[in-house]
Amino acid sequence: MPQFDPCPFCGAKIHARPFDEVSDEGDEDSAGKFVLVHGETASLCPIEHYDGEYLGMLAYDSPEEAAAIWNTRHS
Numbered sequence: 001m002p003q004f005d006p007c008p009f010c011g012a013k014i015h016a017r018p019f020d021e022v023s024d025e026g027d028e029d030s031a032g033k034f035v036l037v038h039g040e041t042a043s044l045c046p047i048e049h050y051d052g053e054y055l056g057m058l059a060y061d062s063p064e065e066a067a068a069i070w071n072t073r074h075s
Helices: 063-070
Strands: 014-018 034-038 054-060
Touching (some): 014 063, 034 063, 054 063
């Protein structure tokens, strides 16, 4: 499993999880995709609405793709 930079908003650990483990809203386009989740409770984080909810609107083809995108920081 690739390494993810911590959340830039709250410092929580980030993990990639299969979309179908965190949502029942999937369809055939989301089958086999991965989403990002906080690895610990981040109740004060502005980008996590509910504990365990996936982050953002994107689903990735692999954990490696998710890490490459998540770990990119723009200055």
